Amino acid sequence: MTDRETLLKTYTEDILNLDQTHRALLAQADGLSRQRAGVFVIGLTVMVVAWGLGTAYGAAALVVWILAFGGAVRAHRRVSEAPCRADALRQLKVTQRARMTLDWELIPSSSAAAPDGHPYALDLDIVGPYSMHRLLDTAASRGGSQRLLAWLLQTPPD
Numbered sequence: 001m002t003d004r005e006t007l008l009k010t011y012t013e014d015i016l017n018l019d020q021t022h023r024a025l026l027a028q029a030d031g032l033s034r035q036r037a038g039v040f041v042i043g044l045t046v047m048v049v050a051w052g053l054g055t056a057y058g059a060a061a062l063v064v065w066i067l068a069f070g071g072a073v074r075a076h077r078r079v080s081e082a083p084c085r086a087d088a089l090r091q092l093k094v095t096q097r098a099r100m101t102l103d104w105e106l107i108p109s110s111s112a113a114a115p116d117g118h119p120y121a122l123d124l125d126i127v128g129p130y131s132m133h134r135l136l137d138t139a140a141s142r143g144g145s146q147r148l149l150a151w152l153l154q155t156p157p158d
Helices: 003-053 055-101 132-136 142-153
Strands: none
Touching: 003 055, 132 142
């Protein structure tokens, strides 16, 4: 098996694993939301009973309830944000696999255009729908994409 085939296989396995991770994290977040509701209801009940026994017990129950509920909220928030991160990583893997296989439908489009009269931009497919710029452009910002285009279109080579 060549390095390219190994990498393609790895990307495919990673995408499948990230799909499973995404589903598991959504299920875990759903379970934590039920636990959070349970902590709220049970804590409120315990606090009301504790206030009936005296203000010192009520105040202690209130502090414990706030800490427990705050911990449940923090855990739920952390797990609720994780599927978004897993989905972003999955999308990155899908795009990289598409670049390797030249699956142009899955490669993000580019709005870059060559300056008028450039000697070789269109002949060598540096810009356009099936271009070198679109294939190589993994920049996170528009400025990074423009810098890559400037490097590709530089007429006198360094």
